[in-house]
Amino acid sequence: MHSSCVCQFSRLFLVALFTLLGSSFLRAQENPYIVAYDHNLEEPGNLEIEYFSTFGTQRGRPDFHAFWSEFEYGATAWWTTEFYLDGQTTFGDSTVYGGFRWENRVRPLKNEHWINPVLYAEFEDINAGDKILKEVVGHDAESDFLVPNAEARREKLREAEFKLILSSNYKGWNFTENTIAEKNLTNAPWEFGYALGASRPLTLKGAAQKCNFCLQHFIAGVEMYGGLGDRYHFGLHDTSQYLAPGLVWNLPSGWTFRIEPTFGLNDTSHQFLLRWGASYEISGFGQKVSQMFKGKHE
């Protein structure tokens, strides 16, 4: 009940925002990854509003549905900033607010290269009830989610996360590798993780007519991610690992839909996660906001 209220609120918010801005769209060209990042940043001045869900199976406790919203803004052509709000419902337990995250991605090199680095920094103010699994690091395990929501939400986690994103485009394929280092800002060791991804549009040429179902609008891919232990116990021992084939549909109207069934690869991982998401890109958002304050019209 609570999560449907959240969904209704999100829908109303989107409708109000689009009406207010008299939005113009820009078709995004997103890869299907939900965890891994590639080197493609948001176009400058554009705002992408995204909603994602993860349905997760859980051994020893009821299954859960985690959900989050992302507000991704292209500050410049080399800098993208993003704000997250997340929550989760554990079936038979309750719905809780998970916290917020704020991330920044910066492209240090001005030209396209064989491998393109992007630097990523994020601050998370979440609680232990957060189940969105946006990254897997250290010794994260399925058993971490056994704690009831009422208890988990009381444990605050303030973390800094850094990634080195190395991504390449080659003959229509995208290959990406993310190295993750995360630090709980209290006295906890650095934790490490990784995410790998590969994807390709179903066809490389554009169609001569506008169409929603042309193969060029679909990109299929696969991502693999997991923990690499911590500063004192580096490696794959007692870590969780996932493999996730995914598909994204980039509609010419500006909407993007993703789906990604995810399979746990070892005993410490959730056995199955189903992740999906929808997003809409508003072009020229920054310019519209600045015009709103200047009182000028084009």
Next chain:
Amino acid sequence: MKISMLLGFSALLLTGFSFFCAAQGKPANTEPASIYAELDKAPPKYRAKINPMVKEKDAVPAGKVLFEEHCEECHGENALGTKKAPSLRAPEVQTAPPGSVFWILTNGVVRKGMPVWSKLPEPQRWQLVTYVQSLGAAEAPDSKTPVKP
């Protein structure tokens, strides 16, 4: 709690700064020479590339669809330019080697606000180049200097 407040405040400041950065985009048509000079920076390897789509009959209509979806917002209807991005009907673009235009599309001009479009597959980037160079030279509506045909 203090750390959280400090970071929240920093987030607000940086968000404000990002809007400031976005609002700094100057009217592109006022500095055509410097903007189009980017085309000359294309490495010889790219300049020498032959457009593989030039003989494909669908390249122009497909490029038009792609242009409307990805480029028109900034470069304007019929590629005549807007305050956000320059006209692509300028002779500098129309007579440039296709490989130079392809190079700009692939690499963007990141420090000047033109994003990287390497996320579009190579054939789609060539379709865009084919469409843009099929339009021919034309004067931008608010341009003060006439453009030679």
